[in-house]
Amino acid sequence: MNGEIDLFRTFISEKGLRNTPEREEIIEEIFSSHNHFDVDELYLRLKHNGSKVSKASIYRNIPLIMECGLIKEVWFEDGHMHYEHIYGHGPHCHLRCIRCGKVVEFVDQGLKTIEERIADENEFQIIDHRLDITGYCSQCRTGD
Amino acid sequence: MNGEIDLFRTFISEKGLRNTPEREEIIEEIFSSHNHFDVDELYLRLKHNGSKVSKASIYRNIPLIMECGLIKEVWFEDGHMHYEHIYGHGPHCHLRCIRCGKVVEFVDQGLKTIEERIADENEFQIIDHRLDITGYCSQCRTGD
DNA sequence: ATTATTATTGAAACTTAATCGCAACAGGAG
């Protein structure tokens, strides 16, 4: 358990960087929940839990955590970037409700097949992909 | 021809707003090319063509052009939003090269089927969707 | 046409996400 924290520690060491308490606090806070997050929310959660980590440090460490392959940018909304966990989650896509903001993740094998065919047809080497479907969830949809 | 400009004019009128030369210049410049664009690039293109439209007016009009259904936000990159045409383009997805920035559009009927099934399973009402595949194009891929 | 109403414009100020410079601090190798 805590695989993501160990992975990050190793990643940092192998890059010749330093494992600091601030880094530990940030990575632990990020993975203390399974949800998507943004910098401001993460900062408030840390603060609420007694951490003194600055926003600057969060902004400085997020690129490292991404490079380590533990999180990635998912969407830009309300004027800032939002992130999600990769570690412990297989590749997946999103259904996002425009009204209530709820996000449902889904996995579809057929999608992978399509992507591979498209990539093949274009001699394209896939590194990442993102499928987001936006609309209204079951609670928010208007009687259509 | 010029369907998008007429649509915008009608849209503006029916909202009780006013058709100004600035709006004409902006919408014409946007649709004078088939490519994706961002505000800064659009502003420079307008300026280059002798227009005196300000960036503020571009920022003010883009939401209207989106509401009119002619363009939409496609991705946030390099610190700012990028847009693409909807009018004249059917629903499509993107292959984006991380190295050279080239974007190839593709259409896939199977994808629509998958999306509809996912939406159905989640009682979700689809309003929009976006599938972006990032990686390396045929010119930029490393010998893998 | 003329006038009145009010949306729109450009310029500049402002807001805010994200980055950067700097001095103090601290991890970790030796």
Added chain:
DNA sequence: CTCCTGTTGCGATTAAGTTTCAATAATAAT
């Protein structure tokens, strides 16, 4: 324990996008 240098918090800075405001101009009414 000491040194080297990466890291931190703070505050300043940058830049995208928004807003304020006075002047302008599109449209409807006259």
